[in-house]
Amino acid sequence: GQNIDQPTEMTATEGAIVQINCTYQTSGFNGLFWYQQHAGEAPTFLSYNVLDGLEEKGRFSSFLSRSKGYSYLLLKELQMKDSASYLCAVRYSGAGSYQLTFGKGTKLSVIP
Amino acid sequence: EAGVAQSPRYKIIEKRQSVAFWCNPISGHATLYWYQQILGQGPKLLIQFQNNGVVDDSQLPKDRFSAERLKGVDSTLKIQPAKLEDSAVYLCASSLVGGRGADTQYFGPGTRLTVL
Numbered sequence: 001g002q003n004i005d006q007p008t009e010m011t012a013t014e015g016a017i018v019q020i021n022c023t024y025q026t027s028g029f030n031g032l033f034w035y036q037q038h039a040g041e042a043p044t045f046l047s048y049n050v051l052d053g054l055e056e057k058g059r060f061s062s063f064l065s066r067s068k069g070y071s072y073l074l075l076k077e078l079q080m081k082d083s084a085s086y087l088c089a090v091r092y093s094g095a096g097s098y099q100l101t102f103g104k105g106t107k108l109s110v111i112p
Numbered sequence: 113e114a115g116v117a118q119s120p121r122y123k124i125i126e127k128r129q130s131v132a133f134w135c136n137p138i139s140g141h142a143t144l145y146w147y148q149q150i151l152g153q154g155p156k157l158l159i160q161f162q163n164n165g166v167v168d169d170s171q172l173p174k175d176r177f178s179a180e181r182l183k184g185v186d187s188t189l190k191i192q193p194a195k196l197e198d199s200a201v202y203l204c205a206s207s208l209v210g211g212r213g214a215d216t217q218y219f220g221p222g223t224r225l226t227v228l
Binding site for chain 1: 116152153154155156157160168203210212213214216217218219220221222
């Protein structure tokens, strides 16, 4: 299988910066996505990386190193509403299709 | 632009009963996905359609699960008979061009299934 590893839980303080790491198997890699999922809701798209480097989008940034099979999501100026699960998903190519494989998610709790 | 629609939102059934879920993707999206998300885990792909054809159903338990997308738009996912371990949220997603490049999947609100 294509294991995707990310921490189960993290806690951070309002206004702070938090980094959520993700490691994955590199064979067949075709892109990496980060999704945010609030409890009881559907995942919503945050970012996409396919080349090495940092992609910045407002308070959220995502980094990718393809050779290391590593990505992180950086959240700045944390707000209470950022409390959610963050899902790392890797797209693998093969057999004519592109399939997203999700990690188990990192549950982030933002405290005052 | 309307998002991905799913119904019902919640369903409670007893084991060995059957159940069906419905999904209407974003208008114009050729690719439709069904995922199963068990509590505390990430979504797991069950089946992927490109228009009305199946692209990948390698993780679909075909002895009890079936899915169709007859006219290339709406889709239904059926479980018959249900088992206790089928309790999960069933998410439908759609994307424009089948997952290539920066093609992004957009998810519906999901159907929470409880099997007693």
